[in-house]
Amino acid sequence: MCEAADCFSLPPVPDMCLSLCQHQGPAVEKDAFSLDSTNAEIRSTGGEAKPTQRSYSIPPAAKYGALVGSMTNQISAIHLTRQGQPASTSDFFPSLSSPSPTRESLLEETPPPPGPEHAAQAGVEEEELADELACSDDDSSSITGTSSGGCITLPSCLPVITGRRSLLPMTVTIEEPMSLEPGDSQEEQPALVPSLFPRIPPTLYFSTANEKVELLPAEQRRLLKWKMSTVTPNIVKQTIGRSHFRVTKKSHDWLGCWGHHMKSPGFKALGEHQKLNHFPGTFQIGRKDRLWRNLSKMQVRFGKQEFSFFPQTFVLPQDIKLLRKAWEEGGAKQKWIIKPPASARGIGIQVIHKWSQMPRKRPLLVQKYLDKPYLISGNKFDLRLYVYVTSYNPLRVYMFSDGLVRFASCKYSSSMKTLSNKFMHLTNYSVNKKNSEYQTNSDYKACQGHKWALKALWQYLGSKGVNTTLIWEKIKDIVIKTIIASEPYVNSLMKLHVRTPYSCHELFGFDILLDENLKPWILEVNISPSLHSNTGLDVSIKGQMIKDLLNLAGFRIPSREDVVTPCSSASSSTSSLCAGNGERPKVDLSADEKVKRAFYLKQGEANRDLMHTVLDVLTPEEIRVLAESEDELNRRGEFERVFPSPSSSRYLRFFECPRYLNILLDEWEQKYWNNRAKCISLLRPLCQQGVHLGTSDPAHMWCKYSSSSRFEHNRQDVVSPSRARVVVSHQLWSQRNSSIDEDHQQCLDHQQCLGPASPTACCPSSRPNSDDLIS
Numbered sequence: 149m150c151e152a153a154d155c156f157s158l159p160p161v162p163d164m165c166l167s168l169c170q171h172q173g174p175a176v177e178k179d180a181f182s183l184d185s186t187n188a189e190i191r192s193t194g195g196e197a198k199p200t201q202r203s204y205s206i207p208p209a210a211k212y213g214a215l216v217g218s219m220t221n222q223i224s225a226i227h228l229t230r231q232g233q234p235a236s237t238s239d240f241f242p243s244l245s246s247p248s249p250t251r252e253s254l255l256e257e258t259p260p261p262p263g264p265e266h267a268a269q270a271g272v273e274e275e276e277l278a279d280e281l282a283c284s285d286d287d288s289s290s291i292t293g294t295s296s297g298g299c300i301t302l303p304s305c306l307p308v309i310t311g312r313r314s315l316l317p318m319t320v321t322i323e324e325p326m327s328l329e330p331g332d333s334q335e336e337q338p339a340l341v342p343s344l345f346p347r348i349p350p351t352l353y354f355s356t357a358n359e360k361v362e363l364l365p366a367e368q369r370r371l372l373k374w375k376m377s378t379v380t381p382n383i384v385k386q387t388i389g390r391s392h393f394r395v396t397k398k399s400h401d402w403l404g405c406w407g408h409h410m411k412s413p414g415f416k417a418l419g420e421h422q423k424l425n426h427f428p429g430t431f432q433i434g435r436k437d438r439l440w441r442n443l444s445k446m447q448v449r450f451g452k453q454e455f456s457f458f459p460q461t462f463v464l465p466q467d468i469k470l471l472r473k474a475w476e477e478g479g480a481k482q483k484w485i486i487k488p489p490a491s492a493r494g495i496g497i498q499v500i501h502k503w504s505q506m507p508r509k510r511p512l513l514v515q516k517y518l519d520k521p522y523l524i525s526g527n528k529f530d531l532r533l534y535v536y537v538t539s540y541n542p543l544r545v546y547m548f549s550d551g552l553v554r555f556a557s558c559k560y561s562s563s564m565k566t567l568s569n570k571f572m573h574l575t576n577y578s579v580n581k582k583n584s585e586y587q588t589n590s591d592y593k594a595c596q597g598h599k600w601a602l603k604a605l606w607q608y609l610g611s612k613g614v615n616t617t618l619i620w621e622k623i624k625d626i627v628i629k630t631i632i633a634s635e636p637y638v639n640s641l642m643k644l645h646v647r648t649p650y651s652c653h654e655l656f657g658f659d660i661l662l663d664e665n666l667k668p669w670i671l672e673v674n675i676s677p678s679l680h681s682n683t684g685l686d687v688s689i690k691g692q693m694i695k696d697l698l699n700l701a702g703f704r705i706p707s708r709e710d711v712v713t714p715c716s717s718a719s720s721s722t723s724s725l726c727a728g729n730g731e732r733p734k735v736d737l738s739a740d741e742k743v744k745r746a747f748y749l750k751q752g753e754a755n756r757d758l759m760h761t762v763l764d765v766l767t768p769e770e771i772r773v774l775a776e777s778e779d780e781l782n783r784r785g786e787f788e789r790v791f792p793s794p795s796s797s798r799y800l801r802f803f804e805c806p807r808y809l810n811i812l813l814d815e816w817e818q819k820y821w822n823n824r825a826k827c828i829s830l831l832r833p834l835c836q837q838g839v840h841l842g843t844s845d846p847a848h849m850w851c852k853y854s855s856s857s858r859f860e861h862n863r864q865d866v867v868s869p870s871r872a873r874v875v876v877s878h879q880l881w882s883q884r885n886s887s888i889d890e891d892h893q894q895c896l897d898h899q900q901c902l903g904p905a906s907p908t909a910c911c912p913s914s915r916p917n918s919d920d921l922i923s
């Protein structure tokens with residue numbers, strides 16, 4: 149477990165960019181940071197300037213009573229949440245009579261299940277949706293929890309919290325402690341994180357409660373608008389509030405939104421400066437039935453050895469015959485768990501062992517029950533891990549180093565007689581909180597109560613001699629393969645509905661169970677994981693995670709013109725703070741770049757030596773992507789990038805459609821993973837020259853640079869650049885006629901080359917149909 153002091157440092161920034169670079173310009177001056185409290189309305193209040201340590205700012209549980217008691221000295225905003233009704237699930241069940249899902253139906257977006265997250269966020273114990281989020285006259289209002297001063301209202305009703313067992317009513321939300329006194333010892337951080345590279349705009353900085361964020365000059369600050377949704381979690385509201393975002397009602401001027409998943413065509417409305425916390429198509433792993441279908445498909449293609457991390461599952465009514473067969477083969481002692489295909493929070497879940505217990509009248513997921521879980525103090529538990537994807541093409545996946553361990557509140561027994569005891573067999577908080585034996589845990593370091601920090605679990609297991617690094621590696625493997633299973637759907641829909649990849653990012657909650665041998669199994673993926681925080685433990689983990697996530701997301705200040713006229717292509721006189729048109733790279737690939745991509749995609753994975761040459765001549769778009777990836781990695785905080793990574797080459801074969809940018813980043817990672825300073829210094833001068841923005845310099849044109857002599861060593865089966873040019877001209881022709889996305893075209897070409905007998909050929913049913921390819 150990392151020492152607090154180490155964990156609390158900002159992501160390392162090379163010396164050369166420590167000072168605020170030229171992007172910030174003269175505008176970033178102290179004088180400009182006067183408080184603008186015109187609209188400030190702060191619901192929570194604070195007192196004593198406690199220089200808390202980043203995410204680990206929650207005092208030990210034992211101190212909680214005193215902490216809350218002395219309201220004059222300490223801030224801990226506590227709100228009573230509204231009672232609400234979980235959303236109905238019935239709308240989401242497919243008709244019993246519907247046939248197996250077709251490719252089209254799979255690509256058609258279904259609203260996400262009203263998961264623990266959705267249902268809860270809408271009501272009972274989730275986020276409070278405050279009235280003050282309604283917009284004020286200027287169409288924007290401040291966001292709860294800012295630390296920049298303003299009027300303060302004290303909550304009148306305080307719960308009593310004791311050291312071990314919280315007497316907190318379930319409807320109470322604890323928010324982050326934060327200090328509000330001006331001039332206190334809170335560290336003030338610059339509002340912008342400079343890029344590692346020249347001529348790339350900075351990104352907005354987000355903090356946890358123990359830091360203040362400087363105010364930007366008014367001109368830029370006015371652009372910091374956020375769109376509130378009924379499901380925006382408090383922890384997100386507080387984090388963006390500290391970075392001085394204000395709420396807007398308008399549809400085009402907001403920069404960020406943390407909201408519902410939506411149907412894919414809805415993504416078309418996103419402007420190039422806007423970021424929503426979802427990708428289209430992720431319900432392909434976010435719905436239980438789709439997750440199993442997609443993982444099973446991968447298992448068929450790549451074998452059980454690679455895809456053996458999910459329990460055997462059947463989706464009824466379609467798989468009823470297969471289930472019957474498996475049931476009979478398994479014998480009377482087998483246990484099965486039945487789940488509604490699109491539900492959550494343990495709703496509708498039952499463990500059964502008799503065929504007669506099977507409900508017949510509704511769609512159902514029937515899964516082998518993992519009946520030998522690893523137990524701690526006799527209790528079953530599962531893990532909630534936070535996985536963040538910043539981009540699907542190239543794929544970039546991050547895992548947060550901490551997470552939650554959720555225990556069942558009744559000691560485990562494998563007796564058939566106990567199967568109806570949900571406090572024993574289910575680990576959901578929503579289920580177990582109803583048990584009077586349930587114990588909360590406010591101390592992020594403590595191995596106590598029915599919820600622990602993941603880091604506490606690693607420490608506990610480590611003390612028992614368990615190789616926790618190995619478990620973590622296995623979990624990473626599961627995460628990468630599962631995200632790759634969703635990749636073809638997401639990229640097809642991105643191509644169809646999203647103007648720019650900048651607009652999408654997504655946090656996934658992975659639920660993992662460890663069996664008696666500590667083998668991890670995936671139980672489900674949540675596409676809107678709960679960020680509700682009703683204990684100090686939740687706040688410390690989720691607060692840090694959201695801060696790091698928003699920093700990783702890389703929010704940029706748009707040019708004013710972009711916001712006023714969202715689709716305008718007119719050039720702007722943007723300030724150097726903004727990512728306006730002036731410094732915006734062109735989006736379309738040049739013919740040269742297309743030729744290069746086609747050439748390398750044709751080679752296939754086998755020709756590793758040739759693949760290394762992909763970095764020999766870097767084209768403008770490649771420089772942009774590499775610089776973006778380096779910047780992002782530099783802002784990762786306590787997230788670990790798991791794809792690409794030095795060891796992620798082996799996953800390239802699992803992509804249904806090979807993608808050039810994944811190959812590029814993989815080669816880059818192989819070459820520079822242990823020398824980041826070198827790759828940064830390689831890209832810097834190129835960005836200084838503006839090559840990433842587009843150039844006609846032959847040094848960055850692959851075709852010109854690549855004389856045929858460079859390929860003399862190539863074997864016969866290697867496609868020469870001139871051959872590649874022919875292929876691409878054909879593709880360009882196709883594109884002109886049908887706008888086929890080139891990665892897909894190349895994917896189809898690639899599959900044709902491999903032939904049907906190839907083990908990596910796409911299974912026809914899983915390949916996007918031709919409609920998916922038209923953009």
Ligand code: ADP
Pocket residue numbers: 459485487491492493494495497515516517518519529530573574575576659661671672
């Ligand atoms: P929900 O979305 O309703 O939470 P899950 O699939 O996560 O549904 O299941 C709820 C709980 O049931 C899990 O947290 C876990 O404790 C238990 N569970 C689910 N599937 C299995 C399984 N195959 N074997 C053992 N326990 C399971």
